[in-house]
Amino acid sequence: ERLPSSTVDVPRSLDASLVERLEGIAEHHGGTVPLHGRLFAQWMHHAYPRECPYPHLSGTTQQMTSSKYARETGESSALDHDGLLWEVEVHLQGERAGRVSALALEGEEASTPRLPWSTEEEVFTHTPATSSGSSLSRWHSYTSGSMMALAIGSLAVWAWRAASGPKALLSKSARAKFAV
Numbered sequence: 001e002r003l004p005s006s007t008v009d010v011p012r013s014l015d016a017s018l019v020e021r022l023e024g025i026a027e028h029h030g031g032t033v034p035l036h037g038r039l040f041a042q043w044m045h046h047a048y049p050r051e052c053p054y055p056h057l058s059g060t061t062q063q064m065t066s067s068k069y070a071r072e073t074g075e076s077s078a079l080d081h082d083g084l085l086w087e088v089e090v091h092l093q094g095e096r097a098g099r100v101s102a103l104a105l106e107g108e109e110a111s112t113p114r115l116p117w118s119t120e121e122e123v124f125t126h127t128p129a130t131s132s133g134s135s136l137s138r139w140h141s142y143t144s145g146s147m148m149a150l151a152i153g154s155l156a157v158w159a160w161r162a163a164s165g166p167k168a169l170l171s172k173s174a175r176a177k178f179a180v
Contacts, residue, residue: 007050017115018046028121038122046115057120 004010025039026032033040041055066077079087 003047005048005051008048014047018043021046021115021117034123036124038120038124042118057118058122 002010003012003014022033022043025037025043028039029037038055038057041052044052045054064072069075069077
């Protein structure tokens with residue numbers, strides 16, 4: 001009931017179909033809902049459509065700037081007021097048709113819209129690359145170790161000279177230039 005956002009007021013009760021979808025995600029994953037999964041992102045999109053983008057399957061879409069869209073399609077990426085009203089009406093007609101077909105097919109109430117839903121799951125995780133002996137990873141490991149040894153050696157020489165007194169830090173040529 002307390003699920004506010006910048007566009008959704010509380011108190012709010014989630015639609016039963018949305019709750020069923022969330023339970024289905026948990027069932028699919030053995031009782032837990034992976035927060036970094038595509039199905040949960042899809043659920044969040046339906047719960048908060050203005051805040052959460054629809055999670056398309058990886059590799060199925062390509063982002064495009066508005067100018068590239070206009071060049072490739074010959075259409076504007078912006079709508080004027082009349083075009084916006086037309087799009088809303090088309091959406092509402094499709095939603096009404098969806099309610100009628102849902103009622104006819106599943107015996108649901110006509111007021112419950114069907115959610116467009118894709119059951120393909122992708123869990124987005126970071127898997128570090130394994131160092132399975134590739135020459136690049138061996139070279140990187142070798143150079144990293146060499147640089148670390150060089151840095152430690154330089155620090156040790158500096159510390160030894162500093163412990164020997166301030167004169168030890170100056171080279172012989174530097175002492176000769178400043179001798180009085």
